[in-house]
Amino acid sequence: MQYIRSAAILQSLLGNIGRPGGGILALRGHASIQGSTDIPTLYNLLPGYLPMPHAHEHEDLDAYIEADSTEKGYWAESRSYMVSLLKAWWGAAATPENDFCFDYLPRLTGSASTYDTVMAQLAGETNGYFLIGENPAVGSANAKLQRLGMAKLDWLVVRDFSLIESATWWKDGPEIETGEMRTEDIGTEVFFLPAAAHTEKDGSFTNTQRLLQFHHQAVEPEGDARSDLWFTFHLGRKIRERLAGSTDPRDRPLLDLTWDYPTKGRHAEPEAEAVVAEINGWDANGDPLSSYEQLNDDGSTACGCWIYCGVYSDGVNQAARRRPAGEQSWVAPEWGWAWPANRRLLYNRASADPDGKPWSERKAYVWWDEENALWTGHDIPDFAENKSPHYRPPAGARGAEALTGLDPFVMQADGKAWLFVPSGLTDGPLPTHYEPQESPFRNPLYRQQRNPARELHPHESNRLQPSGDQAGADVFPYPLTTYRLTEHHTAGGMTRWVPYLAELQPELFCEVSPELAAERGLEHNGWATIVTARGVVEARVMVTERMQPLRVAGRTTHQVGLPYHWGPNGYSVGDSPNDLTSVALDPNVHIQEVKALACDIRPGRRPRGADRAELVRDYQRRAGIDDETGTEV
Amino acid sequence: MGLLSESEYDDAPPRMGFFTDTSVCIGCKACEVACKEWNHVPEDGLNYTGMSYDNTQGLGADSWRHVAFIENRSGATPVDLGMPEVGGPPDAPAAAGVRPDLPPGGDLIDGEGKLQWLMASDVCKHCTHAACLDVCPTGSLFRTEFGTVVVQEDICNGCGYCIPACPYGVIDQRKEDGRAWKCTLCYDRLEVGMEPACAKACPTDSIQFGPLDELRERAEARVEQLHEKGVDVARLYGHDPDDGVGGDGAFFLLLDEPETYGLPPDPVVTTRDLPAMWRRAGLAALGLAVGVAVAALGGSS
Numbered sequence: 001m002q003y004i005r006s007a008a009i010l011q012s013l014l015g016n017i018g019r020p021g022g023g024i025l026a027l028r029g030h031a032s033i034q035g036s037t038d039i040p041t042l043y044n045l046l047p048g049y050l051p052m053p054h055a056h057e058h059e060d061l062d063a064y065i066e067a068d069s070t071e072k073g074y075w076a077e078s079r080s081y082m083v084s085l086l087k088a089w090w091g092a093a094a095t096p097e098n099d100f101c102f103d104y105l106p107r108l109t110g111s112a113s114t115y116d117t118v119m120a121q122l123a124g125e126t127n128g129y130f131l132i133g134e135n136p137a138v139g140s141a142n143a144k145l146q147r148l149g150m151a152k153l154d155w156l157v158v159r160d161f162s163l164i165e166s167a168t169w170w171k172d173g174p175e176i177e178t179g180e181m182r183t184e185d186i187g188t189e190v191f192f193l194p195a196a197a198h199t200e201k202d203g204s205f206t207n208t209q210r211l212l213q214f215h216h217q218a219v220e221p222e223g224d225a226r227s228d229l230w231f232t233f234h235l236g237r238k239i240r241e242r243l244a245g246s247t248d249p250r251d252r253p254l255l256d257l258t259w260d261y262p263t264k265g266r267h268a269e270p271e272a273e274a275v276v277a278e279i280n281g282w283d284a285n286g287d288p289l290s291s292y293e294q295l296n297d298d299g300s301t302a303c304g305c306w307i308y309c310g311v312y313s314d315g316v317n318q319a320a321r322r323r324p325a326g327e328q329s330w331v332a333p334e335w336g337w338a339w340p341a342n343r344r345l346l347y348n349r350a351s352a353d354p355d356g357k358p359w360s361e362r363k364a365y366v367w368w369d370e371e372n373a374l375w376t377g378h379d380i381p382d383f384a385e386n387k388s389p390h391y392r393p394p395a396g397a398r399g400a401e402a403l404t405g406l407d408p409f410v411m412q413a414d415g416k417a418w419l420f421v422p423s424g425l426t427d428g429p430l431p432t433h434y435e436p437q438e439s440p441f442r443n444p445l446y447r448q449q450r451n452p453a454r455e456l457h458p459h460e461s462n463r464l465q466p467s468g469d470q471a472g473a474d475v476f477p478y479p480l481t482t483y484r485l486t487e488h489h490t491a492g493g494m495t496r497w498v499p500y501l502a503e504l505q506p507e508l509f510c511e512v513s514p515e516l517a518a519e520r521g522l523e524h525n526g527w528a529t530i531v532t533a534r535g536v537v538e539a540r541v542m543v544t545e546r547m548q549p550l551r552v553a554g555r556t557t558h559q560v561g562l563p564y565h566w567g568p569n570g571y572s573v574g575d576s577p578n579d580l581t582s583v584a585l586d587p588n589v590h591i592q593e594v595k596a597l598a599c600d601i602r603p604g605r606r607p608r609g610a611d612r613a614e615l616v617r618d619y620q621r622r623a624g625i626d627d628e629t630g631t632e633v
Numbered sequence: 634m635g636l637l638s639e640s641e642y643d644d645a646p647p648r649m650g651f652f653t654d655t656s657v658c659i660g661c662k663a664c665e666v667a668c669k670e671w672n673h674v675p676e677d678g679l680n681y682t683g684m685s686y687d688n689t690q691g692l693g694a695d696s697w698r699h700v701a702f703i704e705n706r707s708g709a710t711p712v713d714l715g716m717p718e719v720g721g722p723p724d725a726p727a728a729a730g731v732r733p734d735l736p737p738g739g740d741l742i743d744g745e746g747k748l749q750w751l752m753a754s755d756v757c758k759h760c761t762h763a764a765c766l767d768v769c770p771t772g773s774l775f776r777t778e779f780g781t782v783v784v785q786e787d788i789c790n791g792c793g794y795c796i797p798a799c800p801y802g803v804i805d806q807r808k809e810d811g812r813a814w815k816c817t818l819c820y821d822r823l824e825v826g827m828e829p830a831c832a833k834a835c836p837t838d839s840i841q842f843g844p845l846d847e848l849r850e851r852a853e854a855r856v857e858q859l860h861e862k863g864v865d866v867a868r869l870y871g872h873d874p875d876d877g878v879g880g881d882g883a884f885f886l887l888l889d890e891p892e893t894y895g896l897p898p899d900p901v902v903t904t905r906d907l908p909a910m911w912r913r914a915g916l917a918a919l920g921l922a923v924g925v926a927v928a929a930l931g932g933s934s
Contacts, residue, residue, distance in 0.1 A: 485686070486661050499676035500666045504688055506679035525683040540681055545704060545748050572679055 001586045002451075004564075005431040006344060012417040012437035014560050018350030018382070018408050020365050028208050029490050031198075032543035035206030037434055038339065039279070039305050043112035045107075047279075047305035055107035061099040075411065076399035080295040082249035087302035088278055091255035096299055104253035113590040114140065115583050119457050121149030131158045132228055137165040137173065139491030141592035142534055143578040145461050147173050151181060153188045159195045159231060159422075162497045165567040165576070167192045172568060174535075174579065178613040178625065193231065201229065209344070213336040214276075214320035217417060226267060233270040273317055279304035281310030288315050307339045318342065325533055331378045341380050347417075349375070349383040349408035356389035357403075382410060426587040427453040435467065436596040437584035437630060440477055441552050442468035452633045455585035462583050463533040463620055464630025465598055472623035473598070476532060478516070479550070480560045480599040482577050488565035496570035508566040508574030510539040512601070513547040516558035521603045529606040530560060531619050532599050533629075534582055537562075537575035538606040560601050564594070575606075582632075641776075648780030649823060650882035651832065651840060652848035653754055654855060655894075658839040658866060660752035664698040665689060667834035671819065672697065675809075685750070691895070692755055694807035697816040698831050701894055703751040753894050754831070754840060757782070757803045757816035758871055759882030762902040764797035765804050765813075773813075780845070781818040781882055789813050800878060800900040820881070845882060852886060864888070870896060877901030 003432055007024050007273035016022035030036070039047045046052055053064050061082070063397050069078040094100040110116070114136070114208035120126040123144070129150065136146040147169040158167040165173065168189060175181035193532035198205075204214045221227070243251045258278075261270040281289045281303025289295070303309050311318050326333050331344055338344050345351070348366045353359055356368025356375070366377030368389050375381035384400060391405035400410065407415020420429040434451040435443045443449045449468060449523045455466070466473040487505040488495040495501040496602040510528050512520075522528050524543040529536060539562065549556050566574030581594045600619065607615050623629075668674060677695035682688050685702035692699045761780045768776040773788035774795060784795075784804070791811030795804050804815040819829035827833070832842035841848060852869055861868035866888050871881030877900050891898045 500669050503676050503679055504662050504665065505686070506688060507681040509681065509683075525681075540683070540685055542685075545706065546750065628719065 001588055001591070002431040002433065009419050009431070012419060013414045015350070016344065017417060018347035019042055020351065020363050023345070026208055029484070030139065031207065032205040034208050034210060035204070035212070037209075038206055038307060046082075047085060048081055048307045050078065050085065050306075052104055052108050053102075054107045057141050057505070058468070061102040064102065073321070075413070077292075077295070077297075079297040080301075081292070083297045083299060084281060084295045084301045084303035084306065087299055088281060088304040089258060089407060090253075090256050091258040091302070093252075094299065100299060101253070101256065102146050104256070111590070115455075115457060115585060118146055118149040118583075121152050122153055122459065126178060127154040129153050129156045130390070131156070131160070131166050132159060132231075133493070135160065135164045135166045135493045135567070137169050137491075137492035138576045138578060139564070141581040141594050142577060142583045143576050143581075144175065144535055145457075145459065145583060147181075148461055149174060151186045151188055154191045155191065157191045159193045159228065160493050161197065161225075162493060163192060163193055163569060164491070164493045165569050168569060174568070174576075174612070177609060180613055181609050192226040194223065196225045196227040196230075200225065201227035201269070203227070203229065204272075204276070206339075209338065210346075211336050211338045211344075212308075212319035214272075214317055216320070220265070220267070223492065227269060229270050229275070230267060231270060233259075233263075234268070260526070261294065273312075275304075276317055276319065277312045277315075278302075279308045281306075281309050287314050290314065310341050311337050311339070329378055333379070343380040343382050345379055345382070347382055347408045347410070348377075348379055349381065349410075351377075352389075354389060354406050383408065427451060437467075437593050438465045438476065438584060438598040439596070440473060440479060440557060440598050441555075444553060449632075451587065453587040455587055455590065456631055457583045457585075457629060458627055459583075460627075461534065463625050464582055464584065465533045465625065465628075466623060467598070468631055472625065472629075475600040475619060475623035478560050478599055478601060479559055480530070480532070480562065480580065480597050482562050482564040482581065482594050485495045485563045485565065490565070492567060492570060492572075493563040496565065496567075496572045499571060502570075502572035505563075505565075506572050508537070508539045508563070508577070510601070511542045511544055511561035513549055513558050514543055514545060515549050515556075516540070516547070516560070516601070517543045519558070521600055522601070523603065526603065527605045528601050529604055530577075530580060530599050530601050531563070531615065532580040532582070532597065533616070533620055533623065533625050535579035536606050536612060536615050537577055537579055539577075560599055642751070642778045645778045645780075647844040647846065648882065649818070650759060650780070650845040651756060651818070651829070651842055651850050652847055652884060652886070653756070654837075654839050654841065654886045655751065655753035655758055656838045656855075656859060656864070656886055656888055658700070658754055659750040659837055660686060660700055660750075661836060662689075662700045662835060663770060663834040664754050664831035665696065665700060667830040668698045668816070671822070671830035673815070674814075692757070692801075692803045692805070692815070693807040694709070694814040697756065697814075699755045701748075701751070701753050701755060703753070703889075703893060705749045705751050705889060705893055706747070720915070729882040749888070750807065751893065753887070754835075755883065755896075756831070757818075758801055758878070758884070759816075759818060760800075760902065761874065761882070762881030762905070763878075764798040764800065764903040765815075766800045767902075767907070768794040770794065777820055777823075779820075779823050781820065781823075782816060783817045783820050784813050786812060786814070791792055793921070796905050800897060800903055816883075825891050848884075852884065855886060859886075877905070 011017055011022060011024055044052045051068050065079045065082065069075055083100050086094045086102060090101040090104060117126055118325045137143050140146050150169065159166065170188060170190060171183050176183060178250045198215055199218045204212050204216050208210050226409065240254055240259060243255055246255065261274045263270050277288065281301060283289060284300045289301060289303060290310050292309040295301050295303055295306060295309065321334050321336060323334035325332060333342060333344065345365065350367035351363065352367045358364035358367050366375055366379055366381045369376045373388065374386050375383050387405050389405040393402045393404060403410060403415035409415050409417050412418055422429065433443065433445045435441065435449050437450055437454065465476050485505050487501050510530060512522055522541045522543065524541055526541050527538055528541045529538050547559055547561060549558050562577040564577040578594065580594065580599060581597060584593050585591060606612060674697060675695050680688060682690055684690065685704050687700065687702040689696050689699045728921055759781045766776060766782055770792060771788050771790050773785045775783060775785065777783055789812040791806065793806055795813050795814065804813050807814050822829055826841040832840045841851065849872055852872060856867050856869060869884060870886055870887050870891050871884035874880035887894060
């Protein structure tokens with residue numbers, strides 16, 4: 001978070017936002033990770049980044065809109081976006097008289113992020129869990145904590161291609177081996193439902209550039225495998241059938257849902273394009289909308305995600321367009337569809353100077369056409385089409401009208417790039433450098449060692465280590481970093497079972513410098529045991545000069561590198577490096593810190609059985625670790 | 634010796650080949666996987682090698698593309714990818730707010746010369762003078778109308794003569810069935826106007842497919858471009874029609890000596906000396922026959 005905020009500030013100051021070749025491209029781990037926040041799997045957002053309402057704080061629709069809309073800029077229209085979303089979900093049942101069913105929405109009573117959910121499982125407060133294409137028993141920080149949490153559930157549904165570790169931890173997970181868990185003691189009922197791959201279903205990906213690319217089914221899924229869309233639709237359909245005729249008011253949100261997607265084929269697969277059409281939205285006549293600017297707050301429009309409005313304009317699935325590069329401009333506007341409004345570059349008014357002329361001919365992108373009095377160029381201008389660079393708002397203007405012809409950052413209330421936000425962040429307004437939760441070094445910049453607002457979840461299986469010059473820090477003297485390989489995908493569910501990929505990276509290995517190998521007696525191609533206060537794993541040793549010793553604060557140290565893809569299941573197997581990591585989270589986005597921690601490394605394979613857990617306890621004792629360690633502000 | 638394609642095919646298409654520009658290879662191995670998928674080449678075992686990120690080890694019956702990862706400290710100038718480096722300039726003044734009681738932040742301790750991580754996708758060279766084809770007694774190995782060398786799996790009888798004949802050690806016998814296998818340059822795809830699977834899958838165009846004449850021109854231009862950028866180590870390998878195999882149908886741009894990549898520096902078609910050997914053998918036989926005759930005649934006199 002500190003890095004990405006620094007990068008955003010730097011790019012803004014350099015004038016590299018809104019210009020071709022500028023911006024920031026995050027290297028993210030999933031094909032549709034952008035899509036999973038646009039139409040979110042996140043607990044605190046509704047589609048199109050509308051906030052999830054809180055219990056009590058937002059009593060009704062008016063109060064909700066009041067709290068989050070702005071006077072100026074496009075968020076001033078958030079009531080239209082919200083009402084259209086409610087109309088998409090509850091159709092005819094959503095009326096002005098009932099606040100468009102605003103009360104049907106669940107309310108937040110606190111954080112329901114991944115790790116808070118795990119802690120709630122451990123506390124016995126969460127009893128059910130859906131894992132859809134996710135393998136937390138390998139892929140999440142402190143994987144042991146994840147497994148312990150799942151062991152407290154009543155039921156667990158796993159949808160994946162293969163029997164991943166998150167589906168079988170109860171019979172063959174590491175804690176079964178160490179005796180920390182016994183299968184007969186675990187009450188969790190586990191349902192495994194095989195999933196269809198992207199080649200076996202219609203659907204779309206939204207990549208990091210906000211580009212939606214639709215894909216068509218090539219083959220029917222084999223056996224019982226079904227798409228996530230199939231699972232969600234038919235689960236909803238069956239629940240609604242069970243509730244039919246209910247007079248209990250709490251069943252109304254489910255019974256009033258517009259849950260009438262057409263299906264096709266022998267598996268009654270819902271038509272993915274019908275979902276695209278609903279996301280795009282329609283007017284009172286049922287005709288597809290083409291722009292979010294058409295959305296109304298009186299219930300006359302429905303739209304499942306306002307930023308995606310236009311993806312089905314003219315009744316055409318715009319995301320399925322595949323015009324070859326040679327047949328269109330270099331911006332390629334007819335390949336897929338980008339939100340918003342098929343705009344490929346956000347804030348692109350900034351690609352022209354204050355007078356509306358390109359800053360340079362080489363990077364001409366959009367510009368003001370004085371003769372025709374409109375913005376034009378290679379991309380869809382991210383600006384009111386006919387707003388002259390010389391436009392100045394009249395007094396009392398609101399919404400987009402209140403922004404001058406010089407203000408490219410149209411989503412901000414004042415149309416300007418912001419270096420920081422005055423409220424909303426749970427730590428300071430500007431980024432800084434903190435050492436990781438666990439570091440062999442003191443913070444060289446400030447006396448503040450770690451982010452004081454970080455989120456910790458103290459638990460006997462989530463012990464933290466001493467840092468810097470604290471007593472016991474030398475028990476874990478080496479910085480450890482985890483990362484990914486090209487050949488495997490995150491927690492391995494899509495790749496470790498695939499022979500052509502497994503053979504390319506067949507085993508967990510650790511990368512160490514020749515200097516560290518000499519210091520610790522590690523042999524190339526031999527085995528190493530890596531230990532933290534949470535766990536111990538073994539890995540094959542790769543001694544390589546690519547891992548170079550670091551000189552920090554006058555001291556030389558050595559990094560240990562670990563790709564994190566493995567677990568005990570599948571064709572290619574190995575220990576899980578996330579058994580080493582801790583749950584210590586960024587305070588704003590609740591993201592785990594698994595790229596930098598501290599460890600010990602020693603030659604040879606790790607102990608088996610109960611001795612495996614005993615080794616970790618021994619390290620905890622040697623480092624003097626208790627429940628307070630590492631929790632200092 | 635000319636190409637068989639020049640003599641045996643009427644209206645043959647231009648000779649097709651690969652130019653593999655290793656300076657833009659990112660080591661993704663998409664070529665290896667695409668090749669196996671398209672050609673149904675079997676997975677051949679989970680073998681952790683410790684050879685950097687290369688667990689394929691080499692070309693063989695079950696690996697028709699092989700991405701080598703070479704951790705090289707040759708002192709040669711690596712291609713500058715414009716990536717940020719670790720650590721600030723050594724003499725930079727301390728920034729405001731930096732704690733004076735601690736020395737400046739971390740920097741890499743560099744050894745002798747610059748470490749390069751060379752990645753290169755190797756493949757059958759589809760030689761102009763192909764020894765594998767010369768020694769094949771069944772006609773299983775043949776030269777296609779595209780000038781490529783292909784082994785026909787339904788004709789190969791597994792005699793194995795081709796295997797020691799290859800100067801690059803490419804063609805290989807599959808243990809399970811005894812037959813010889815190697816890259817076909819996706820003959821089936823070429824016949825319907827498609828490019829080979831590996832070239833199609835390559836995300837950086839490190840593997841380029843096309844008419845060999847065009848590829849050679851493109852490769853010369855790329856070497857010049859790299860030399861202008863100061864990458865003096867860039868050189869072509871297998872492009873020269875006057876080399877020991879008459880030039881390769883699949884040639885390479887390398888950033889170090891061929892030996893660094895495990896390639897022979899001066900490959901020679903192993904059947905080059907066969908005619909001379911037969912001539913000498915013939916002369917010897919003739920001499921022997923004359924000797925025997927003379928002896929016989931002398932004996933009878």
